[in-house]
Amino acid sequence: MQVVSIISTKGGVGKTTTAANLGGFAADAGLRVLLLDLDVQPTLSSYFTLAERAPAGIYEMLAYNEQRAEQLVSHTAIERLDLVLSNDDRGELNTLLLHAPDGRLRLRHLLPTLAPRYDLLLIDTQGARSVLLEM
Structure with a gap:
């Protein structure tokens, strides 16, 4: 699996739009694509119509080390395009990961x-420097 992070410390530069468009194009080209919405503002999570919504999202993945795809991965209406929803609406993950011994490495694991x-x-x-961005 190739991993590509769309990063800028400035907001409003098109990170979410780039991720959504690249994901859609890659899925249309036949690749199995997973979008991971690490933004506190869950815009990517609202780009695509969901055919099936998972009960959990990025909060459970990072806060509780949830690894079961059936719990984390929502399926969009676009074939081969899936999404892990941003559900950290209170912005707690940054603080949690800042104080966790493996905070900056958790996603990698x-x-x-x-x-x-x-x-x-x-x-x-x-679009801000944070533990989530560093991770």
């Missing part, structure tokens, strides 16, 4: 469980 299912992972980040 969780991704291998998803790797066999996808060809491409696109990560949309928030």
Whole structure:
């Protein structure tokens, strides 16, 4: 699985739009794509109509080390395009990961469980310097 992070410390520069468009194009080209919405403002999570919404999202993945795809991965109406929703509406993940011993490495340790299912992972980040961005 290739992992691509769309990063800028400035907001409003098109990170989410880039992630959504790249994801849609790659899925249309036949790749199995997972979008990961790490932004506190869950714009990427609202770009695509969901065919099936997972009960959990990025909060459970990072706060509780949830690794089960059936709990985390929502399926969009676009074939081969899936999404892990941003559901950290109170912005608690930054503080939690800042104080966790593995905070900046946690995502790296969780991704291998998803790797066999996808060809491409696109990560949309928030437009501010934070632990989530560093991770």
